[in-house]
Amino acid sequence: MEPRSRLTPRDDREARRLVRDAARRLEEAGVPEARVSAEVLLSELLGIGRSDLAAFEKPLSRDQATLYETWISRRLKREPVQRILGRAYFRNLELMLDEHTLIPRPDTESVVEAVLGAVDRRKGSCRVLDVGAGSGAIAISVAQERPLCEVHATDNSYGVLKTVRKNADRAGVTLHLYHIDLVSGLDELDKSIEVLISNPPYIRSDDLHRLAPEVRYWDPSTALDGGPDGLDFYRRILTEAKPLLANGADVVLEVGDGQTEDVLELGRRAGYTPLGTHTDLAGSPRAVLLWWGPD
Numbered sequence: 688m689e690p691r692s693r694l695t696p697r698d699d700r701e702a703r704r705l706v707r708d709a710a711r712r713l714e715e716a717g718v719p720e721a722r723v724s725a726e727v728l729l730s731e732l733l734g735i736g737r738s739d740l741a742a743f744e745k746p747l748s749r750d751q752a753t754l755y756e757t758w759i760s761r762r763l764k765r766e767p768v769q770r771i772l773g774r775a776y777f778r779n780l781e782l783m784l785d786e787h788t789l790i791p792r793p794d795t796e797s798v799v800e801a802v803l804g805a806v807d808r809r810k811g812s813c814r815v816l817d818v819g820a821g822s823g824a825i826a827i828s829v830a831q832e833r834p835l836c837e838v839h840a841t842d843n844s845y846g847v848l849k850t851v852r853k854n855a856d857r858a859g860v861t862l863h864l865y866h867i868d869l870v871s872g873l874d875e876l877d878k879s880i881e882v883l884i885s886n887p888p889y890i891r892s893d894d895l896h897r898l899a900p901e902v903r904y905w906d907p908s909t910a911l912d913g914g915p916d917g918l919d920f921y922r923r924i925l926t927e928a929k930p931l932l933a934n935g936a937d938v939v940l941e942v943g944d945g946q947t948e949d950v951l952e953l954g955r956r957a958g959y960t961p962l963g964t965h966t967d968l969a970g971s972p973r974a975v976l977l978w979w980g981p982d
């Protein structure tokens with residue numbers, strides 16, 4: 688006779704079992720970071736740290752188990768964990784996301800380091816402009832970590848700017864936001880920006896279809912598409928921002944893999960002095976540093 692299963696419905700809702708099963712299903716479906724996804728989603732659902740899951744004894748309620756199953760089904764369709772949760776962590780911040788906002792990347796945290804270096808050379812106080820604010824990751828980090836700075840940020844998406852405003856309020860910082868095309872019409876800031884930052888869209892249009900489904904289907908293409916050679920926005924920013932820059936301004940531009948030399952050269956041709964690059968945690972050049980000092 689077959690042994691009767693000793694599992695009770697409560698066992699079916701036991702955290703470790705749920706994570707194990709979810710991780711296996713995600714892995715079998717070829718979803719990247721299957722185990723991490725399963726663990727992060729459950730720990731966020733339970734409001735506990737990921738490392739506390741292993742010792743979590745209490746079975747989930749029926750509602751919690753149903754919600755977890757819904758989230759795993761969404762992850763199976765390659766929706767990123769941050770989109771499922773509607774938020775992302777970036778440096779000291781928890782940032783709300785919506786369909787308009789790019790998920791801020793860990794690589795961009797190192798770009799912020801380069802910006803903070805430029806701010807610190809000015810004794811922590813200066814006027815900063817972030818072009819293409821997205822979730823507000825860069826602008827809010829600078830405002831929070833260097834509170835003497837006056838931080839301005841632009842985006843051409845109204846939806847994006849609504850989210851930036853929310854995120855800035857949650858972080859308790861003040862940003863000056865502009866719903867404009869790149870830097871157009873910012874005459875009141877003429878010759879006053881001391882640190883210009885941008886993480887512009889930089890994927891070559893022809894490469895968009897090659898991106899992982901998490902990016903291709905879930906990040907807004909307006910945050911990704913950098914034109915035929917991926918460099919459209921660098922050309923425009925380096926030209927159009929000139930009237931806003933103070934003499935001696937630093938420019939920090941996030942770049943994609945293999946774009947460093949091209950962007951340094953674009954800067955040189957536009958009259959900037961190339962200062963070098965800043966690497967990300969993996970050791971890859973992630974930001975190009977330029978200096979504006981024509982006078």
Ligand SMILES: C[S@@+](CC[C@H](N)C(=O)[O-])C[C@H]1O[C@@H](n2cnc3c(N)ncnc32)[C@H](O)[C@@H]1O
Pocket residue numbers: 788789790791792795818819820821822823824825841842843844847867868869870886887888889909910911
């Ligand atoms: C790669 S995302 C960067 C978002 C954020 N700064 C970050 O680092 O996570 C680029 C941002 O530029 C914005 N953008 C695209 N075209 C723009 C334009 N013509 N003028 C202003 N912003 C633009 C997009 O809406 C998007 O938020």
